[in-house]
Amino acid sequence: MRLPEITRRRTREVMAGKLAIGGDAPVSIQSMTNTPTWDVDATLAQIDALAEAGAQLVRVAVPTAKDTAALKKIVSRSPVPIAADVHFHFDRAIESIDAGVAKIRLNPGNISDRKQVRQVIRAAASANVAIRVGVNEGSVVERVDGEKMKADLNLPLDELMEVKLAEYLSVFEEEGFANLVLSAKSHDAFTCVAVYRRLADRWNYPLHLGVTHAGTVQTGAIRSAAALGALLSEGIGDTVRISFAGDPVQEVLAADELLASLRLRNRHGIELIACPTCGRLQTDVAPVVEQVRLQLANVRKHITVAIMGCVVNGPGEAQSADVALCAGKGKAIVYRRGKKIRTVAADAMIAAVVDEVRSLDAELSS
Ligand code: SF4
Structure with a gap:
């Protein structure tokens, strides 16, 4: 619509x-x-x-x-x-x-x-x-x-x-x-x-x-x-x-x-969609969101990135984002264009999202 x-x-x-x-x-x-x-x-x-x-x-x-x-x-x-x-x-x-x-x-x-x-x-x-x-x-x-x-x-x-x-x-x-x-x-x-x-x-x-x-x-x-x-x-x-x-x-x-x-301008960089956190949180995603934002600050393509803290809303947001991360207890699932592509350990999730966005950015720029 x-x-x-x-x-x-x-x-x-x-x-x-x-x-x-x-x-x-x-x-x-x-x-x-x-x-x-x-x-x-x-x-x-x-x-x-x-x-x-x-x-x-x-x-x-x-x-x-x-x-x-x-x-x-x-x-x-x-x-x-x-x-x-x-x-x-x-x-x-x-x-x-x-x-x-x-x-x-x-x-x-x-x-x-x-x-x-x-x-x-x-x-x-x-x-x-x-x-x-x-x-x-x-x-x-x-x-x-x-x-x-x-x-x-x-x-x-x-x-x-x-x-x-x-x-x-x-x-x-x-x-x-x-x-x-x-x-x-x-x-x-x-x-x-x-x-x-x-x-x-x-x-x-x-x-x-x-x-x-x-x-x-x-x-x-x-x-x-x-x-x-x-x-x-x-x-x-x-x-x-x-x-x-x-x-x-x-x-x-x-x-x-x-x-x-307001849809008055094409976004000049990544669009972050982030879990607002609640009592269902299985991994503290706030520092993950901040790190992803900082590490991807120089991306200039409009790429939507969802960082979600549990399986309630995570998979839904992951479906519509270009790159998504659904964090669970001790591990996280990485999605690209709605498809699950890998499961990573909690300490590797920031690098996994950053890599995925950089590879998509390179693909869009080529
Ligand atoms: S994604 Fe999960 S943890 Fe985050 S706010 Fe929604 S329900 Fe709570």
């Missing part, structure tokens, strides 16, 4: 270097480095790791001129388009464009001088560079001596973010610049859903989805999945960044899992 698929809201296509965002392009994954950008080797090593994990665009911070000075080398050696994240200093945007980045991100909350914004827009237009206008909850509410301004308090936050974004976009419209991607992030999943719905109803620029300042790997991944899952299943969103405090490669893996779960 064929399941219904998500119908995406069509936005205009924007090119960030070789990456199409919006239009008919599939939802893309992006992330951000956390190395100092001036450290070219460290930054490129992280960009390579992010690209290897499935990132299609990587953003780098450029707080100083030392960072933008490193961009030329980074851009020329990166396997994916580079976006420069610009805050406060409009000249960092101009320097980044001159260095050949594919996209820049401007925050209306901290680069508001219209003359400066116009200069950036003109430089981006002549270099064919895309601009993301990225509003953040924290920067739209104007404060005086730490107090929220009264005028701003009269609007719900989602509406206020839309209003501030529209004000900022008027400069781009006056300049006839439409190579735009929009975002409006909050740390609150519910606010994100509300504001992105507003953006999708009002503009047809592609939307970059994200929940900002979402915390640890656990809170960040769950909060992002709640907000982005709701929006993506309504067809809203053209590119995503899942963000949390930690290794950005994990952000990309989480985004891949989210998009693959």
Whole structure:
């Protein structure tokens, strides 16, 4: 039985270097480095790791001129388009464009001088560079001596973010610049859903989805999945960044899992199906699952791998997985494409699954 698929809201296509965002392009994954950008080797090593994990665009911070000075080398050696994240200093945007980045991100909350914004827009237009206008909850509410301004308090936050974004976009419209991607992030999943719905109803620029300042790997991944899952299943969103405090490669893996779960992207690696464990467990499978995940992290083919802890659900899952392991007391049965192929001792089960997946990966790649 064929399941219904998500119908995406069509936005205009924007090119960030070789990456199409919006239009008919599939939802893309992006992330951000956390190395100092001036450290070219460290930054490129992280960009390579992010690209290897499935990132299609990587953003780098450029707080100083030392960072933008490193961009030329980074851009020329990166396997994916580079976006420069610009805050406060409009000249960092101009320097980044001159260095050949594919996209820049401007925050209306901290680069508001219209003359400066116009200069950036003109430089981006002549270099064919895309601009993301990225509003953040924290920067739209104007404060005086730490107090929220009264005028701003009269609007719900989602509406206020839309209003501030529209004000900022008027400069781009006056300049006839439409190579735009929009975002409006909050740390609150519910606010994100509300504001992105507003953006999708009002503009047809592609939307970059994200929940900002979402915390640890656990809170960040769950909060992002709640907000982005709701929006993506309504067809809203053209590119995503899942963000949390930690290794950005994990952000990309989480985004891949989210998009693959919603059938918006072909999975970039193994799909793990694992026994959730219960009182019938005959072998502790949790460390087996973790080891299999780690040892197969570099597989790039979509291969389903089931690790099951007993014979109740094990054989059923094994039937539909590409490779499966049914662990019993002291031994385990290995399946390939639904067929039992061997029985191994408990201490050999991790190696048996890993070998089987690697051999299938080689077969699929040949
Ligand atoms: S596979 Fe077996 S051990 Fe694992 S949760 Fe299901 S019934 Fe329990």
